[in-house]
Amino acid sequence: MAEAHEAVAFSFSVGHEGFNVDVSYDVFKALFYAGYRSWKLRCRRTLNSLYNSLYPGHPSRGIACCGVVAGLYFKGYDPSFHIIDWLESNIFRRYLQPRNGKILACIVFGGGGYILFIQLRQYTLKKLFSYHGWMYQEHGKNIGLVPKIWSVLVKLCVGRNPSLFSCQNFLPSLPLPSLDETLRRYLRSVRPLYDDNEYQRMEKLAEEFKQTIGRKLQRYLWLKWIISTNYVSDWWEKFIYLRGRSPIMVNSNFYGLDAIYIRPTTIQTARAANLTCAAFRYRTELDHENIKPLMIQKFVPLCSSQYERQFNTVRIPGKETDKIIHYADSHHVAVYHKGRWYKVFMFYKDNLLQPCELQLQLDEIIRDTTPPNYGEEHLAALTAGERPLWAEARETYFSSGVNRYSLEAIEKAAFVLILDDEDFEIGTQDVKSDWPTSDKGSMTGKLDDYACAILHGKAYNRWFDKSFNFIVSRNAVFGFNVEHSWADAPITGHLAEYVLSEDIMNYGYDALGNTCGTPRFTALKPIKLKWNIPESCNLMIEKSLVQATKVYNDVDLHIYVQDSYGKGFMKKHRLSPDAYIQMSLQLAHYRDSGHFNLTYEASMTRLFRDGRTETVRSCSIESSHWVKAMEDPTVSKVERIKLLRAACDHHQLQYRDAMSGKGIDRHLFCLYVVSKYLNLDSPFLHQVLQEPWKLSTSQTATTYDDKRLTKLMSQKPDLAEKMALDRLKNIAAAGGGFGPVAADGYGVSYIITSEDLIFFHISSNKSSAETDSKRFGQRIQQAMQDMRELLESESKSASSSKNEKKISTVVPSTDQPA
The missing domain is CATH 1.10.275.20 (Choline/Carnitine o-acyltransferase)
Known part of the structure; x- marks a missing residue:
């Protein structure tokens, strides 16, 4: 591949026969296309910035405003109250003819007036979005007068069809x-x-x-x-x-899993090609700002700033503090397979590769029998160990020469793709089948090993510093590992949902499980990265591997699948699913530890500019009263239900407070x-x-766009016959998780995937005598069962009371025949 020889694109030497100039025109052509693409991208970003600065207006409306002002002025109607005449006589007359000066004065007045109007709208929206009283309105009840007036004003001021970053200018600041x-x-x-x-x-x-x-x-x-x-x-x-300064593997990075009930292929390179191309399409959507900002109530925008560093981003180690570097663009991905690192270009003549073209490159990597360079196989362990050691090694051995070039190929990549040499077993379903015929709970043991492989792997087969790693197993099961500092989980969750839906519903596979389509050109060749690692550097790599191995060997990770009931039951009893699950965790943890503990639940603050997260303290006075009542046999079921509802209501109030x-x-x-x-x-x-946060929890939210799914379904009628739309909404069904925050505590991530299915990702440390992830999963199961029985008793009591009331009111009339 031409790009493989960028370093020798031009060479000049003097010999016995005179001057010798060697020019690689293929390389210059490749560099031209790369520069051309970067130039187009900069122009696009400049235009987007102009558009965003004027939103909720539009540049075309500003031009129209200037035209209207000029038309009225030259027709004898001065809308400026002589400001145009003043501008022409005092500013433009010195340089232009009178008529031209008047035209320019009309443009300045019209443009300035339009910008002033837009600034007023933006200021008004900023003040309107500072109001959060609408969040405290209870569902199903009459909305108060103030929220009604607020919603009308917002709808009047907000614009239509915002781009990803259009709403940033009028998001309020986080209040103090x-x-x-x-x-x-x-x-x-x-x-x-x-x-x-x-x-x-x-x-x-x-x-x-x-x-x-x-x-x-x-x-x-x-x-x-x-x-x-x-x-x-x-x-x-x-x-x-x-x-x-401790390892970011397990302690900071988090993971996400594949679609559990959909297996489109078992060919590793085909799945990896589809997912990688889908990710680059998503990056293009981000660069063009075609993705709409997430909205609450359909007109309250969430901050989109975290999307900016999703691709082309790396965390660079330092002895005292790390730093995040984001590159404006990247034309390649870094690929790891069996201890070897490759640079794979994703564009050909400024066109993104199709999956069938990328699969040919990945097949070349799989067939490659070249052994890793000395020290290369375990190199990534440096990113998994303690940060000062990695910083020292990077400064000493990777600041020049071939090591610097190869390291930059990884760090400047759009992201890292791992072609794992192991199988991930997640279920017994057949490829391309719909829901599995086996019981969902029977997959739990396999899910545990699969989740561990995605969270930490072998410590040396993930580049933990990159913004994210795509991991595809030998049997084509997908997962992703994410560095946490640049953004929070919902941002990568949005990407994962996009690529999984594109993989299954847009790209697809042929009858043999390979990618669809025919390559447009001869297969490009991946570049195998070269390394010159001395013995002293290899000793540092192995030391880091020992540190990382100690960390991941201590991880106790378990996935509990709650499939007996889900959010449908909770909503039926008029309880918030999130608050309900948090109360089940409180009950389970109290039974597990014997006392109450500080509990962390992550809540987003993206209603504000550059917002990230806030803590909801789930262990409250109300929740503790309910838990004690559940453990006290003398407390009646009626009282327990009353306390449960009070605890859920208070939790919802805390969540709203955190968001606002x-x-x-x-x-x-x-x-x-x-x-x-x-x-x-x-x-x-x-x-x-x-x-210490003995119990750290987080809910994985889904962000599927129903309209987009419906559109894709209409484009794939054969697929629509095989899969129901409501199941496609849960493509990223199993969610993801993270490591424990406290050494003697639990980390619990959960995702509500459907009306009757919830996945709990439970992590703890094996070295702690106080914790056991499988035991805690059983505690959650028992707590959920006890809560179900409690609420069902309320339903039975209400039904019985209703029937008794009917019987007592229906009295036979004495004048009717027997």
């Missing part, structure tokens, strides 16, 4: 809560965790903090809030992610950062930040 309110909420949240003496101590620490340095820290934080778009996100990324900027933990975290910058010690903040 008052110190008193945060401390009050915090003390209420920890009340179930402490006895009276410990709680009084925390109250005293909080009061001392408020009366001493708390107000000062709040004022400094207020200054940061004034000058930044988001007072949390930059510090959160820097101190929570990039400053961490009234959370606790990010505010306290930023106060702690300010205290460190000022060298001020706070026993209260130290206590707060040291409290």
Whole structure:
């Protein structure tokens, strides 16, 4: 392939026969196409920036406005009240003829007036989106007057057909809560965790903090809030992610799994080609900003800033802190197979490769019998071990020569593709079949091994620094591993859903399981990366591998499949599915540990500019009262149900507070950062930040676009006959998970895939005597069963009462015949 010789595109030498000039025109042609594509991309981004700056308006409307102003002016109607005449006489007359000056003055006035109008609309929308009272309206009840007026105003001001980043300019800033309110909420949240003496101590620490340095820290934080778009996100990324010196494998990176009930092929290279091409199509959609921003209530936008670094992004190690580097463009992917690294180009003459063309390259890699270079097989273990060791090795051995070129090929890739040399077993269903005939729960053991392979693999067969790795097993099962610092899970979840739907519904496979189509040209050749790794560097690689192996050998990962009932039952009893599941986790964890523990549930704050996440403290006074009632045989079922509903309602309130900027933990975290910058010690903040999250939870949301699915279904009528639309909505059915946050705690990720199916991803450490992931899965199963029986008793009681009422009211009339 021409691009393989970029380094020798032009050579000049002097010999016995005179000057010798060697020019590779193929390489210059390839470089021309690469430059041409980059130029087009820059132009596209410039136009998109102009469009976004004027949204909810449009440049064409601005031009039309200028035309209307000029037309009215030259017809004798001056809409500017003589401002146009002033502009022409005082500014443009010196340089232009009177008529031309008037035309330009009309354009300036019309354009300026339109921009001013757009700025007013953007300011109005920013103020409107700062209101979150609509979130607190209960479903099924009459909406208040204020939310009604608010929704009408938003619909009047907001534009149509926004692009991905159109709404960024009028998203509000994350509000800064008052110190008193945060401390009050915090003390209420920890009340179930402490006895009276410990709680009084925390109250005293909080009061001392408020009366001493708390107000000062709040004022400094207020200054940061004034000058930044988001007072949390930059510090959160820097101190929570990039400053961490421990391995990011398991501790930070998270994973996602394949579609569990759909197996389109068993040919590894075909599946990898389809998924990779789909990912590049998605990247094109991002570059062109054709993807619509996610909306709540169909007109409240979520922040899209996290999408910017999804591709062409890498985390670079440092001795004290890492950094994230995002490249404007990338024309290739880095591929790993059996200890060897390859550079595979994805474009030919400025055209994205088709899956059938990419599969030929991947087949070349599979057939390649060249052994890895010395040190190459375990090289990626450097990204899995402790960060200072990797930083030292990178600076010492990868800053020049062939090692630098090969490392840049990986780090500058759009993403990493792993062609695994193992099979992932996830079920007994046949290829291309619909739902499996076997019981869903019987797959649990296989899912555990599969999830472990995606979370950490062998530590040396994943490049954990890249924004994400696509992993395809030998039997064509897919998974992805994601570096966490650049964005949160929903962003990659959106990508995964896109590529899986494209893979199955758009690209497809032929009868043999290979990609469809005919290559347009001779197969391109992948470039095998070369490495010159000395013995001293290899010792560092093996040391990092030992560190990483110790980490992943301690992981206890289990997937519990809850298939006896799901969100349909919960909604039937008028309970929020998320709150219901969180209460089941509280009950399960109390039974598992014997006491209440600090519980973390991630909530997004993307209603605000550059928002990421906030914490919902699921262990509350209300939830603890309900859990105790469930364990107390003297408490009636009626009382238990009452307490359950109160606990779910309070959890929903906390979730809404977190989404609307009234959370606790990010505010306290930023106060702690300010205290460190000022060298001020706070026993209260130290206590707060040291409290372990024994139970860390997160819900995996789905973001499928029903309209897009319906369109694809109409284009594939044969596929529509085989698969129901509601099943296609759950292509990414199994979700994903993460490692435990506390050494003696659990990490639980769950995804509600359908009315009767929930996947729980449970992680813990084998070294902890207090935890056991399979045991906790059983606790969740029992808690869900107990809650179901509790609510069913309510239904039976209500039904019985209703029947008795009917019987008592239907009395036979004495004047009717027998």
